[in-house]
Amino acid sequence: MHIDLLGPVVVRREDGTAVTPSAPKRRALLSALAVQLNRTVATEELIELVWEGCAPPTARAALQGHVAALRQLLDGPGLELGTRGSGYLLAGEPDRVDVLRFGRLCEQAGVLLPEPATPTEGVSPDPALPLLRAALDLWRGPALADCGSALLRERMLPYLTDLRLRALERLADGLLRAGRGGELAAELAEA
Known part of the structure; x- marks a missing residue:
């Protein structure tokens, strides 16, 4: 399941x-x-x-x-x-729930840290980029869209929305540094 x-x-x-x-x-x-x-x-x-x-x-x-x-x-x-x-x-297993999988991927990518480490010039591509892409690909629309409880959404959405925006920002920064900034333009505009 x-x-x-x-x-x-x-x-x-x-x-x-x-x-x-x-x-x-x-x-x-x-x-x-x-x-x-x-x-x-x-x-x-x-x-x-x-x-x-x-x-x-x-x-x-x-x-x-x-x-x-x-x-x-x-x-x-x-x-x-x-x-x-x-x-x-x-x-x-936590990976059976997409919200938890999203949080784990964000944590592995360093999004939960106060200030993500900034790679220096000439270094290999940021290893967090595939993790961030995988995390963001889990989203299919507004979280808990039809969960049946506005109270649950009210409690969970601020955290999930903030984490999603932080992951998008970190991914955008990494793609820009890699010269691939255009890959995320539509997703950023939507966010």
């Missing part, structure tokens, strides 16, 4: 078949768990995100029903949804 959140939410099986939940609350729950992969998310936090602060008295029981449906959806290798104490944990 793979979960793509950098654009409309898409859940794909290993063979590429899309099995994205159609119910907005299930997409919200899955998205909230996926962005915190391998960390327990408290039931109260999930209820707040899924019902955007307006939870009905039956929210806890409804959340359990959504969790049961997602467990069936995720049945198979790659990702596992479990109960941990007073919350839920989606466990799996």
Whole structure:
């Protein structure tokens, strides 16, 4: 299973078949768990995100029903949804969630550093460029576009948007230094 959140939410099986939940609350729950992969998310936090602060008295029981449906959806290798104490944990390899893969590639490229190292003249091409290109290629539109929770988007978008712009800036700088600045002109104009 793979979960793509950098654009409309898409859940794909290993063979590429899309099995994205159609119910907005299930997409919200899955998205909230996926962005915190391998960390327990408290039931109260999930209820707040899924019902955007307006939870009905039956929210806890409804959340359990959504969790049961997602467990069936995720049945198979790659990702596992479990109960941990007073919350839920989606466990799996971080590369199965595009948001986490994007963050890892940005980290490897040095984008998370306060001031990226500037290569000096005459040095071989910046090894961060392919990492940055791979990271930016994961984007298919606005992040968490239809995740079913405006509250989750509100919490995640500033960080993701900032990181994307920093990656674009770093890639543009590296391509300019390599004499290939035109390769990113359309993408920069759109950003």
